[in-house]
Amino acid sequence: MENKEKVSAEEILSLANTLRWDLGMNLHDTVTESIYEGASKIAKKTVRVKDEKSSVNWDLKIDKVVTSKWLGFPIMFFLLALVFWITVAAANIPSGWIASLLIDTLHPILKNGAAAIGFPWWLSGVLIDGAYLSVAWVVSVMLPPMAIFFPMFTLLEDFGYLPRVAFNMDSLFRKAGAHGKQALTMSMGFGCNAAGVVATRVIDSPRERLIAIITNNFSLCNGRWPTQILIASIFIGGLVSSRWAGIVSAGAVVGVAVLGIFFSLVVSWALSRSVLKGEASAFSLELPPYRPPRILQTLYTSLIDRTIFVLWRAVVFALPAGILIWLVANIHIGELSLAEWFINWSDPFAMLFGLNGVILLAYIIAIPANEIVIPTVLMLTVISSGIAGVGAGDGVMFELDSIADTERVLRAGGWTLLTGINLMLFSLLHNPCSTTIYTIYKETKSVKWTMISTFLPIVMGFAICFFTTQVWRLLVK
Amino acid sequence: MSPGSLLLIGVVVVVFLAWIFWPEKGLLSLLTKMRMNTLKVQLEDALKFLFDCEYKNVSCGLHTVAGNLHISSNKAAAILDRLQEMGLIEPRNETYQLTDAGKSYALRIIRVHRIWEKYLADETSMDHKEWHNAADLKEHQLSTEAAEKIAGQIGNPVFDPHGDPIPTAGGDLPLHLGVNLSALKEGDAGRISHIEDEPGYIYEQLMALGLYPGMQVYIMDVSAGKITFAAQGEEIVLTPLFASAITVEKLQEAVHVNNKYELLSSLEIGEKAEVIGISPNCRGQQRRRLLDLGIVPGTIVTAEIKSASGDPVGYRIMGATIGIRKKQAGFIFINKKIVQV
Known part of the structure; x- marks a missing residue:
């Protein structure tokens, strides 16, 4: 009995297989299509649409303007520039407050307190000069711009404008093998790359999403803007008379940012035609109806979802970095500290790329946060070139109030115009910060793509600095 | 070292790396390809070819085998001898016939080949020109179990994207119709x-x-x-x-389909049309996406807005505005006449 059933089951299966051949190759589609067809026929009969004309027309009127051939791009550039300008202009003030509170006021109090309780020098060094100071630095530089940028961006999204930006920009990104929504994640990257990587979730095509993740690092994030601005004002602004210095250095910074967009498109193009060629890809872009933004809700979610979340991760990563920075400057082997050993050893190599050992070390130990690169560079320069009377001691990061003083320290460290230019290029093209690397891993769940996103920009950075340096030395001698 | 010679070294290094890693033409991928072209691969290819000849009732001799595999007649003879030794084929008149063991071996390779082609067509965005060559390599590497797993993931397909039937795991293949x-x-x-x-x-x-x-x-x-x-x-x-x-x-009933299908990409802003269907050349995720959005026969679409750069175009579909690129819109067949009242 049992045996008989088994045989007949096999027979049924084999019969079913033969019949599937007879059904032809479009069976799957036919079934899907007829399900939809049936559903839409039923819906057409039973669902009555309440005169939706009026709202549609309103949307259409706005759309005709924001996607028009002549006004579309100017409106977009104006709105995005406005968002960036408000961010930069408004963030300076609270940044100054937080810095003076956490760094200028609280740090000495903590130091004195620790001394009063009788902490050994190394313990207060590691904890206060290392861990505390680096966290304080990251918070003061990072928090205000993020708290301003993300809510504004989210409001634009909530209103419904951002999908129109993606719609307008799609043709450019299509040519680079990417998705129009990459314009949005790229803009988000100008605020914070980690947030930009999370934002790629809006791209619903696997290949284009990976492209957006890998190239997000080419957007100059807000931890790198201050570096660019400082170095540009010292070395590029210094080339022209003080009347033009502001405009020229601002132009140089914008130039680096535009170069970043250019690299992002070129790399997208190359990726979509090489390693990512086979990944599945599908395009569609919903243009949701406009609606008044829900301001309070937006403020709340962007503060919790983006600002606090990213900040928390940055703090988690910055804390050990602070400890590490303090340790390399204070652990001595023989006469020299670990930092000096590394700087002396790597200097000849770094010179090939027009950089120096200090910069290499700063970029290695400041991987957790781009914000602390400049303070670390200054601290290391003071240590390695033995300048007296500047800074706050070995392993204690600092920044100088005047640009002229900063310039003096850097020039004493052997910096030239070429070093400045290379630093600006290297600041654009180097590995993402550890928060971003971790986020990329969380989003892609793939070691391979995380590695590519990490090492591709740094290899490009070294190559571009190398060629810039050699051509420069050949021509400018 | 002088900047000039450093520059030269730099350029040489870049060229060298490009030479090694360039996709498809680089040393690395050439070496991989070469390693693939082993005796096993040639044996399997010859077997597959002979099976195909039998399936289509064409007689294939030594020279056709050599021509098909792009190898010399001597080499082809050696391969055919080896296949005979393995008991997979036996000579008959001028041609060769597959033994039962040979048939089931050949069917297994064909199954893997066609499953992989179907997989590439549905689940990746690889170009249709590349499916066949990619599957020609993969059929020799993929184990039967791995192929079954993939087949299960893509819904146990019975046809490959060229319209060929995929043999069942048990080795059944429909008679050559058509x-x-x-x-x-x-x-x-x-x-x-x-x-x-x-x-x-x-x-x-x-x-x-x-x-x-x-x-x-x-x-x-x-x-x-x-x-x-x-x-x-x-x-x-x-x-x-x-x-x-x-x-x-x-087809028995000669359904005379002479009216040319119009494409969604030809719809001007403000015009309406009824969807007739999606071209079978649009596959996998993209096809499912369009279906999900409501691009099914009978749906009315209106071209609503053009993006600032002209492509994509926003279409009104089932109460939502969806941006679709020109290329994808070119896969969608429409009828403008039905709704032009």
């Missing part, structure tokens, strides 16, 4: 069931003409040197050589 397009007469109608993907240059031209399995054709004229037929309202002329690469199932 006739050559070149064998049809004037007034006949049929549905394309298969487009032969070898040789590649013929396949590519047929693809470039927009032909695909599942398309209905209607023979308009047959003369000595050419065959003229209508496919989706378009008149296509082929030489018998090209036509022989196309297999069709004859």
Whole structure:
């Protein structure tokens, strides 16, 4: 009995297989299509649409303007520039407050307190000069711009404008093998790359999403803007008379940012035609109806979802970095500290790329946060070139109030115009910060793509600095 | 070292790295390809070819085998000898016949090949020109278990993207049905069931003409040197050589499909149309996406706005505005007349 059933089951299966051949190759589609067809026929009969004309027309009127051939791009550039300008202009003030509170006021109090309780020098060094100071630095530089940028961006999204930006920009990104929504994640990257990587979730095509993740690092994030601005004002602004210095250095910074967009498109193009060629890809872009933004809700979610979340991760990563920075400057082997050993050893190599050992070390130990690169560079320069009377001691990061003083320290460290230019290029093209690397891993769940996103920009950075340096030395001698 | 010589070294390093890692033409990928072309691969290819000959009732001798595998006659003879030793084929008259063991071996390779082609077509965005070559490599590497797993993931397909039936895991394959397009007469109608993907240059031209399995054709004229037929309202002329690469199932009722399908990409802003269907050339995720959005027969679409750069265009579909690129809109067949009241 049992045996008989088994045989007949096999027979049924084999019969079913033969019949599937007879059904032809479009069976799957036919079934899907007829399900939809049936559903839409039923819906057409039973669902009555309440005169939706009026709202549609309103949307259409706005759309005709924001996607028009002549006004579309100017409106977009104006709105995005406005968002960036408000961010930069408004963030300076609270940044100054937080810095003076956490760094200028609280740090000495903590130091004195620790001394009063009788902490050994190394313990207060590691904890206060290392861990505390680096966290304080990251918070003061990072928090205000993020708290301003993300809510504004989210409001634009909530209103419904951002999908129109993606719609307008799609043709450019299509040519680079990417998705129009990459314009949005790229803009988000100008605020914070980690947030930009999370934002790629809006791209619903696997290949284009990976492209957006890998190239997000080419957007100059807000931890790198201050570096660019400082170095540009010292070395590029210094080339022209003080009347033009502001405009020229601002132009140089914008130039680096535009170069970043250019690299992002070129790399997208190359990726979509090489390693990512086979990944599945599908395009569609919903243009949701406009609606008044829900301001309070937006403020709340962007503060919790983006600002606090990213900040928390940055703090988690910055804390050990602070400890590490303090340790390399204070652990001595023989006469020299670990930092000096590394700087002396790597200097000849770094010179090939027009950089120096200090910069290499700063970029290695400041991987957790781009914000602390400049303070670390200054601290290391003071240590390695033995300048007296500047800074706050070995392993204690600092920044100088005047640009002229900063310039003096850097020039004493052997910096030239070429070093400045290379630093600006290297600041654009180097590995993402550890928060971003971790986020990329969380989003892609793939070691391979995380590695590519990490090492591709740094290899490009070294190559571009190398060629810039050699051509420069050949021509400018 | 002087900047000039450093620069030179830099350029040499970049060129060297490009030479090694360049996709498809670089040393690394050439080496991989070379390593793949082992004896096992040639044996399996020869077996597959002989099976195909039997399936289509063509007699294939030593020279056709050599020609098909792009190897010398001596080498082909050696391979055929080896296959005989392995008990997979036996000679018969001028040609060879597969033993039962040979048949089941060949069917297994064909199954893996066609499953992989189907997988590439549905789950990746690899170009249709590359499926066949990629599957030719993969069929020798993929284990039976791995192939079954993939088949399960993509819904146990029974046809590959060229219209060929996929043998079952048990080794069943339907009889070779259908006739050559070149064998049809004037007034006949049929549905394309298969487009032969070898040789590649013929396949590519047929693809470039927009032909695909599942398309209905209607023979308009047959003369000595050419065959003229209508496919989706378009008149296509082929030489018998090209036509022989196309297999069709004859249709009893000659449904005369002569009105040319219009494409969604041709819809001007403000115009409305009814969806007729999605071209079978749009596959996998993209096809499912369009279906999800409501691009099914009977749906009314309106072209609403153009992006600032002209492409994509926003269409009103089932109460939502969806941006669709020109390329994808070119896969969607529409009828403008029905709604032009």
